[in-house]
Amino acid sequence: MRVFVVAGEPSGDRLGGALMEGLRTLAPEVEFHGVGGPLMEAQGLDSLFPMSELSVMGLVEVLPKFFHLKRRIAETAQAVLDTKPDVLITIDSPDFSLRVAKLVKAQSSIRTVHYVAPSVWAWRPGRADKMAKVIDHVLALLPFEPPYMERAGMECDFVGHPVVGEPVATHQDIQAFREAHGLGQAPLVLALPGSRRGEVDRLAPVFGEALRLYLESRPNARVVVPAVAHMVDAVTEHVRDWPGSPVVVDPRNLPSDQAQVQKRAAFAAADLALAASGTVSLELAAQATPMVIAYNLNWLTTLIAKRMVNLDTVTLVNLVSDTRAVPECLLDDCEPVKIAAALSDVATNPATQQNAMDLTMDRLGRGGEAPGLRAARAVLNRLPDHHA
The missing domain is CATH 3.40.50.2000 (Glycogen Phosphorylase B;)
Incomplete structure (x- = not known):
């Protein structure tokens, strides 16, 4: 099984690393491609380019890098199309991730999963409808998010928040x-x-x-x-x-x-x-x-x-x-x-x-299965011909 996974900042790298570890546990033959940081690379990813190029915050910081980021979006989408993965998983960084997914969906029927639901319950509810045009399945960190995503036409699973997996200070x-x-x-x-x-x-x-x-x-x-x-x-x-x-x-x-x-x-x-x-x-x-x-x-x-x-x-x-x-x-x-x-x-x-x-x-899932493993299981369970 081939999985193309994209993260754009350190928090996404942490989620991606845990998800990849979960996928490897449930589907040992999995092969990873994509963009990520050190924690995802430790799980076997050879990043297409350094993830740090995407860790840009705010409009003022983005503007000077706009054309470079646009090239990276096109390059990433082309790499997905060339790889023909069973699933494309984009992690947070919606400005980058959803543009990649849009290009991929325009030229293929590759299944798309987005990890971390946008905060449409707080503002910009129209974002979910827009996202549903390019995303098939959402992995949510918060338990009240699935209905918002499902209402817009996407499948959605609450997989737990990574904070519950952190140790408590002794x-x-x-x-x-x-x-x-x-x-x-x-x-x-x-x-x-x-x-x-x-x-x-x-x-x-x-x-x-x-x-x-x-x-x-x-x-x-x-x-x-x-x-x-x-x-x-x-x-x-x-x-x-x-x-x-x-x-x-x-x-x-x-x-x-x-x-x-x-x-x-x-x-x-x-x-x-x-x-x-x-x-x-x-x-x-x-x-x-x-x-x-x-x-x-x-x-x-x-x-x-x-x-x-x-x-x-x-x-x-x-x-x-x-x-x-x-x-x-x-x-x-x-x-x-x-x-x-x-x-x-x-x-x-x-x-x-x-x-x-x-x-x-x-x-948020304290005491239950680790969020990375839950996320991996959710991805596999909704893939055609796959069950975890």
Whole structure:
């Protein structure tokens, strides 16, 4: 069996690596072609070109590379047509993935699977209808997504979220982290102002002022700021004047597995977290860390978002648990006084989030089959003449 698999960024490489491992377990004769990163290459993929060429964020960054990316889309689609695989699996990166799928579908009947459903439940519901023209089958990370995809005419399976496969920090991990950073037994507040330059520049000043207000009555507390490698210097600059003698957790000189251990330990050691909106809420829930979510956008994007967003919450823990246990300070409410008040409320009664976090992890597949294996089984079960 031949599988052509395409990922465009590190998160997709992680999903792809686990999916390929699952496919190899269930169909040992499988042969892989496509585009991916080191984790997919470790499963036997000889990448058509370096995946890093596709890891471009934002319109401003994309424009200078537009023609090069267009060539890569055409080259990838041609490679799929030449390979004639049993299935093309595209992973996230919809701007690249769906353009490849469109070209492939225009010239063949090759089956197409897309891993990670777009957030059509939040905004742009028309995206699912558009996607259904080029995608046969969607692998969803969130349990409430299949009906949206099926309504648009695609097959869809919920396969579990990779966060449930991550280890939980041990007591020893937490103690080692505290000792390594000279934190003693001080109460810890985690600050997570995002992983992209724009959001860190926007949120860090607001987070810093909110923490100043919150820590006025908690002089012994320390602030811990886990940073992604490419943002360490920017984050360090931003937190220089913050209260709580901030510790910036720098992963740059550690092997990736040790960096992950350190990050999990930082999350689990914290009594409370203030975080930007995003998947990080699930990572915090996995380590049972109560949280407040705060986020704002530039004024133009805020205007557009207010018109387009269909939800009263954007936090995945709230959405998956079908509660509103995690407080949010979004857009106009993303201001220090409101954030500090929300932090105080959660600190006073952290247990109110525990049930929602537990329910979220259970609904995302905790304790069940690994998401990569579930995804592989879903792909094989819907292939003509294949069953896993």
